[in-house]
Amino acid sequence: MATNEVDEYIKRIVNHRGVVGVVIINADGIPIKSTIDNSTSVQYAGEIQIIIEKARTLIKEMDNTNDLSFLRLRTKKHEVLVAPDKDYAMIVIQNQADSQMH
Secondary structure (H helix, E strand, O other): OOHHHHHHHHHHHHOOOOEEEEEEEEOOOOEEEEOOOHHHHHHHHHHHHHHHHHHHHHHHHHOOOOOOOOEEEEOOOEEEEEEEOOOEEEEEEEEHHHHOOO
């Protein structure tokens, strides 16, 4: 995917109601694109990378023909949506109250 396509995709996501930010990380958990400040991006990237690795390990141990395709974490304030891929992962942070389906 070309850089301008990625940027357009991120813009569309950020324009959804309640979205606080988007962080794209590489396979090493390093933020390569972000719509939030660097410090917060690095913090999310590092912690989410650990969760992705643990979740993948759990799924592989349960069924080695399966793999992680999506992760959703909910807190009192935010909902964190994670779409991991082989080389990259997209993290979307949104306000929890705005993420509930009505």
